[in-house]
Amino acid sequence: MDFDLTEKQRQRYDDVLSEVRERLGEPSSGEPFTPARWQDAARIGLTGLCLPTEFGGGGLGALDTALCLEAFGRGCPDTGLVFAVSAHLLACAVPIRDFADVSVRGELLSGLASGELVAANAMTEDDAGSDLSRLAVTAERKDDGYRLNGDKSFASNAPAADVLVTYGTSDRGAGFLGVTAFVVRADLPGVQVGELFRKMGLSGCPAGRVAFRDCEVPASHRLGAEGQGSIIFQHSMGWERACLFAGYLGLMERQLEQCVQHASGRRQFGRGIGEFQAVSHRIVGMKQRLEAARLLLYRGCWLMDHGREHTMAIALSKTAVSEAAVANSLDAVQIFGGSGYLSSAGIEQQLRDTVPGTIFSGTTDIQREIVAREIGL
Structure with a gap:
């Protein structure tokens, strides 16, 4: 059992994170869709991560795709853009990649990989x-x-x-x-x-x-x-539930860094607030939820890549990541206090961006029903 990433995987993660921070590290203007920012994401290769190299894609499997999306979510404060690119790739380009007619694949996949097509x-x-x-x-x-x-x-x-x-x-x-x-x-x-x-x-x-x-x-x-539509949809949802939520791992990593920095610098009663257990233990809980969710997500993606049964593993990881993201965001608001409630700090936006994660790609309740079925209930 090996929990370590390869040197190539670590380097790819670092490269994506660096490029995302350089191109997309500033908060968005608040516009619902900015073609320029979409193209910046495309230039990094994020719109075609798991698409075939012959069409300009990255040719990556599920775990490597997830690692890149995690770096995307960590470096880009616009989680909506992370979600938009991920939905484009996983819910749309993947079923076209795997089920479209050869002529249609030739017509569309290059444009989808390059981000020319949304x-x-x-x-x-x-x-x-x-x-x-x-x-x-x-x-x-x-x-x-x-x-x-x-x-x-x-x-x-x-x-x-x-x-x-x-x-x-x-x-x-x-x-x-x-x-x-x-x-x-x-x-x-x-x-x-x-x-x-x-x-x-x-x-x-x-x-x-x-x-x-x-x-x-x-x-x-x-x-x-x-008549194969239900199977195709579930196939695309397998990829989306496994990989898209890696963007939330990245958000939680960035959020944790912000909370540690704030708790180290903010002083009350002559001490940094991180010295109070009420704050430090809250941050430890955030770290614990993040790492547990990350392990479940990586495992689900690994099972997909190795052709192993992955239905329950992905349902568990989707549930763990989405619920951890909401819980950690609530904790972050508490740690930042009044400033966390203000839009300027960006903390309250993280909470608003995480709430829908328990709804889309199959609600948390649906994921629990999947797990219950898989364990024989």
């Missing part, structure tokens, strides 16, 4: 979040393709997207086996992207509704076989 995942509907068997968007088979009709309620990156990965019901009576996946150009007739959502956090990731109105999608742009 991808959005359009799955969630008003009455279908975790329940994939209730998709109201229909995919009606036509001689030369499919006709999509219906609405998606929450699509990350949609207002800025060039490409959408979406799912529709092609056979109403087949339940999970009646869902089919597609990759759709955002400028295709019949695609309507709604107004930008105002959200609690992750402002650097634009999100909105997507409507399909008699949208004709060529058969070549179907992902996988008809």
Whole structure:
């Protein structure tokens, strides 16, 4: 059992962290999407980490992808941008990489890897979040393709997207086996992207509704076989749950450094506040949650890379990281006190950015249901 990273992995992490700090280390302007910052992330290679090298990607596996996203989250205070890039890569580019027609892969993967194309995942509907068997968007088979009709309620990156990965019901009576996946150009007739959502956090990731109105999608742009959509979605969620949350590990590492620095410099009653157990033990708890979550995430990614069963491991890691991120952010606000509540310090933003981590990519309750099933309950 070896817990050490290779020299190559450590060097890659350090290189990404250095470049991210140089290009993206300053707080964002507060805009929901800034093409210049997206391109900065793309120049570092973050938009194509796990895509094939023949298309300009990094060719990395799950663990190495996660390590790069961890460095991204540590060096970039705009967690919304970290999430946007990760969703583009893991929920969209990965299923295109693994299930698209050869011609479509050639058409899209280079642009996705370079960041020239922005991808959005359009799955969630008003009455279908975790329940994939209730998709109201229909995919009606036509001689030369499919006709999509219906609405998606929450699509990350949609207002800025060039490409959408979406799912529709092609056979109403087949339940999970009646869902089919597609990759759709955002400028295709019949695609309507709604107004930008105002959200609690992750402002650097634009999100909105997507409507399909008699949208004709060529058969070549179907992902996988008809009825394989649920499997494809779970495949992409495996990558997203395993790797995207590494960005939160990076946030927690940066946050911990800020708390230690603040506790060392802030003085009350003639002493640094870090000398009081009420503060020092709180910081130790933050460190413990971070390291425990990191081990679970690395293990889940390692299992994926080695072709081992990873469903339960990833559900556990997603739960651990998302809950640790919220708990640590609450502690950070307490450690910073009144200044932590002010926007200027950036601490309260960390809390707002971590809360949705317990919701997207399958809620914490859904992850616990997965674990319960896997252990035989």
